[in-house]
Amino acid sequence: MNKFYQLKVLEVKKETQDCVSVSFDVPYELHETFNYKPGQYLTLKFNLNGKEIRRSYSLCSSPVIEKSLRISLKLVKNELVSNHINNTIKVGDFINVMPPDGRFFVDVKKENSKTYYLFSAGSGITPIFSILKTVLLTEECSYVYMIYGNRTENSILFKKELDKLIEKYGDRFILEYTLSHPNSNWNDLWKPSKEQIFRKGRIDTKLVKWFINEFPLYAKNAEYYICGPETMIENTKKTLKAIDVPNERIFFESFERTNSNDSP
Ligand SMILES: Cc1cc2nc3c(=O)[nH]c(=O)nc-3n(C[C@H](O)[C@H](O)[C@H](O)COP(=O)(O)OP(=O)(O)OC[C@H]3O[C@@H](n4cnc5c(N)ncnc54)[C@H](O)[C@@H]3O)c2cc1C
Structure with a gap:
């Protein structure tokens, strides 16, 4: 199960100032091995300074839309693997990648009629973006309500694709955007275009409660997916439980889980 395969890098793209995407080609004979559900992640293996290091990255591509596999990683000064990828990996390189894994996924079905509530903040958009694209394309009778929190306008990942x-x-x-440190001089709301309103603040109890109230269930069959910083995940879970959302309908992915023996 813990087998790695060498995948060729197809594209390295700077998405925002502190985020880079990497796409991998999957050769025909590995298509089945690298089949995935939206929300799952890849584990990459590197040998850095004589030490084997593994890191997981959620797939932001959609299995029904894109042929290649795409991950997006947040760059934080002095962090090891993300900076190694950003500074040294180029198109045509081969990287050791483990087939997709993880229990945070949606079993998307054409005949589904569900209401999806998606909560994401920062780089936590990656698995949510895959879920979003796949559900919208495949489940014509499902509704999606999403909150996406960022620090500033410039740090919104996949903004153009989301707008499309x-x-x-x-x-x-x-889709409701909320920014904790907007560049512009706002009060509580900002309307950059006819279609969009940006909010000011973090994804907190007040916003989650307002959101659920404002966008009530379209279909009875509702599911709630959360990915972002630990405090945002915990707060959102707590708020949903407080308004009687059953535990088994709440799903979350934490990036802080360690899966490498070198982790601090
Ligand atoms: C299922 C899953 C999916 C994920 N998906 C994504 C994704 O889509 N995008 C994404 O950007 N990330 C994702 N991550 C996180 C990713 O795996 C890495 O943890 C992240 O990129 C940081 O790795 P790094 O090697 O760059 O940083 P590291 O060097 O490991 O640093 C990580 C943290 O440890 C601290 N640290 C490092 N060394 C020490 C030390 N010696 N002592 C004390 N503290 C130290 C750093 O300050 C930092 O806070 C995911 C994680 C999981 C588990």
């Missing part, structure tokens, strides 16, 4: 989704699926997809 709003344009295409606006009748069953609502």
Whole structure:
């Protein structure tokens, strides 16, 4: 199970000032091995300074839309693997990658009629983005309500792609952006265009409660997916439970889980 395969890097793309995406080619004979569900992650293996190091990255690509596998990583000064990838990895390189894994995923089905509530902050958008694209394309009778929190306007990952989704699926997809440190001089709301309102603040109890109230269940069958910093995950879970969302309908992914023996 713990087998790694060498995948070729197809593209390295700077998404924002502190985020880079890497796409991998999957040769025909590995298509089945690297088949995945939206929300799952890849584990990459490197040998750095004579030490084997593994890191996991959620797939932000969609299995029904993109042929290649794409991950996006946040760059933080002095952090090891993310900076190694950003500074040294280039198109044509081969990287050791373990097949997709993880229990944070959506079993997307054409006949589903569900309400999805998606909560993401910062780089926690990666698995959520995969879920979002896949559900919107495949489940024509499902509705998606999403909150996406960032620090500033410039740190919003996949902004252009998200805006295209709003344009295409606006009748069953609502996205609320919220910024903790907006550049502009705001009060509580900012309206950059006719379609969009940006909020000021973090994803906290008040915002989650308002959101659920404002966008009530479309279909009874609702599921709640959360990915972001630990405090945001905990707060959102707590708020959902307080308004009687059953535990088994709440799913979350934490990036802080360690899966490498070199982790501090
Ligand atoms: C399932 C899963 C999915 C993930 N998906 C993504 C994703 O889509 N995008 C993404 O950006 N990340 C994702 N991550 C996180 C990712 O795996 C890495 O943890 C992240 O990129 C940091 O790794 P690094 O080697 O760059 O940083 P590291 O060098 O490991 O640093 C990580 C933290 O440890 C601290 N640290 C490092 N060395 C020490 C030390 N000696 N003493 C004390 N503290 C130290 C650093 O300050 C930092 O806070 C995911 C994690 C999991 C588990």
